[in-house]
Amino acid sequence: MSRRTIVVLQGDQTGQELLVEALRVLQPGVIRYDLEFVPFDLSLENRRATQNAVVYEAAEALNQFGYGIKAATITPEQKGDVGSPNALLREAIKGEVILRTGRRIPSVRPYVGVYAPITVVRMAVDDAYNAKEWREGEGLDERAYRTEKLSRRTCRVVAEYAFTYAAKTGAKVFGGPKYTVSPIYEGMFKEELDAAAARHPHVRYDPQLIDATYALLLDTSGEALVIPTLNRDGDLLSDLVIKMFGSIAGAESQILSFDENMNVRVVVTEAPHGTAPALQGKNVANPMAMILAGAALLSHMPDVAAQRASRAIYEATLEAVHQGVRTADLGGHASTTEFTDEVIRRVSSKLEVWDSLR
Structure with a gap:
């Protein structure tokens, strides 16, 4: 078994602190799997200092090694600044799908009556993001314009992955675009969903308009769902879905790039939340999402040992919460490092027991 290399994309504020916690869990001495870590400093300071050169260097490494884990980063609001590293990375690795799953956190009461997992399969490119925008006119006659595009390939990749993932997890494909008011633009995505x-034919398919999808989520309970979406729709919907289960820190996010045969070529995992500057240095932030991002990354590696380690991290993280080891956002008193220590203890114990039973 060859050693796998993970590209570590360092970030800002609490985002970087939580990445450090996730990397503690991924140490070979904990997960019994040999990994090499190649770091890149994607902090706002370094992105400005290098004029984003470090982002493109990191993307080259991702294309070479195929695996990455990323801390939350600051995106400056000023026009002409370095912009979003996420957008640059997605373009450079040809990322096409963002995968986020809201799942029940044991012993944590969800905000609505959801129970089964809900996965959002979101376009990572095209649509409203990076669209050309401009204004014309003055005063009350001023008008704003934006050009958006969709590609047939991206629509097909998202649709095919949604159905493949639903088949793998036993879920129903649910939802869809607002093609009734946009038969040409959003209709292309609907065509690909129907074709997928x-x-x-053995995957259940319940197409809905995006507005109905939001409303019907409040009535879901016992059926696992996979919801394929356009880029903008998925950005909004995925945050809502994860929060419905109790905390946006309770699930990971994955950016996926594919080869021509629809095999995952590059995967970058991260937490779906931001840099949380108010929590920086206080050792109180919830590291669950970043720890689960590490587990998700291992799940893409073909080695049996990596799969076992992934399962151990998922189980240990959720068991810790179930048995009362929680950070403040989940109603507990554990610090960031205390929660991670508990996960490490449980992962080590699980792998030791599993080895004895082989």
């Missing part, structure tokens, strides 16, 4: 449904 025909290719996967």
Whole structure:
């Protein structure tokens, strides 16, 4: 078994602190799996100092090694600044899908009556993001314009992955775009969803307009769902779905790039939340999402040992919460490092027991 290399994308504020916690869990001495870490400093300070050169260097490493874990980073608001490293990375690795799953956190009461997992399969490119925008006119006659685009390939990749993932997890593909008011633009995505449904006749398919999808989520309970979305729709919907289960820190996010045969070529995992500057240095932030990001990354590695380590991290993290080791956002008193220590203890114990039973 060859050593796997993980590209570590360092970030800002509490985001970087939580990445450090996740890397503690991924140490070979904990997970019994040999990893090499190649770091890149994607802090706002270094991105400005290098004029984003470090982002492109990191993308080259991702394309070479195939695996990355990323801390939350600051995106400056000023026009002409370095912008979003996420957008640059997605473009450079040809990321096409962002995968986020809201799941029940044991012993944590969800905000609505959801129970089964809900996965949002979001376009990572095209649509409203990076669209050209401009204004014309003055006063009350001033008008704003934006050009957006969708590609047939991206629509097909998102649709196919949604049905493949639903087949793998036993879920129903649910939702869809507002094609009734946008038959040309959003209709292209609907065409690909219907075509994917025909290719996967054993996967349940319940197409809905995006507004109905939001409303019907409040009535879901016992059925696992996979919701394929346009870029902008998925950005909004995925945050809502994760929060419905109790905390936005309770699930990981994955950016996926594919080869021509629809195999995952590059995966970058991260937490879905931001840099949380108010929590920096206080050792109180919830590291769950970053720890689970590490577990998700291991799940893409083909080695049995990596799969076992991934499962151990997922189980240990959720068991810790279930048995009362929680940070303040989940109603507990554990610090960031105390929660991570508990996960490490449980991962080590699980792998030791599992080895004895082989």
